[in-house]
Amino acid sequence: MNKSGPPPSAPPSYAESVGGVPPSSPFVQPGQTIIVTTLVPPGPGPTHMVCPHCHAEIDTSIRSEPSLLAWISGGILALMGCWFGCCLIPCCIPSCMNIVHSCPNCKAHLGTFNSL
Numbered sequence: 001m002n003k004s005g006p007p008p009s010a011p012p013s014y015a016e017s018v019g020g021v022p023p024s025s026p027f028v029q030p031g032q033t034i035i036v037t038t039l040v041p042p043g044p045g046p047t048h049m050v051c052p053h054c055h056a057e058i059d060t061s062i063r064s065e066p067s068l069l070a071w072i073s074g075g076i077l078a079l080m081g082c083w084f085g086c087c088l089i090p091c092c093i094p095s096c097m098n099i100v101h102s103c104p105n106c107k108a109h110l111g112t113f114n115s116l
């Protein structure tokens with residue numbers, strides 16, 4: 001195959017020679033506030049947001065439910081012979097719980113927070 005020689009080494013640019021970085025900061029307009037209305041990443045607690053369904057400014061109402069991992073862990077414990085409530089232990093571990101966010105105004109499901 002046609003193998004060419006090594007490419008000629010380019011002289012270092014100014015930014016490389018001084019060890020700095022080229023100015024690449026994004027242009028931000030002063031005074032412009034970004035209003036986050038939807039798609040707030042749900043957290044472990046009630047999240048203040050604007051409901052994308054009813055457009056009301058709400059704090060999400062949360063409820064916790066056992067995650068899939070809790071059911072799997074409970075099933076494994078049950079298979080290991082831990083009957084009589086031991087298989088329910090994972091359902092009581094907060095890290096195994098999903099936090100389900102819903103709108104208190106229109107009851108819409110807004111997201112699920114998985115602590116894992």
Ligand SMILES: [Zn+2]
Pocket residue numbers: 051052053054055056103104105106107108
């Ligand atoms: Zn709503």
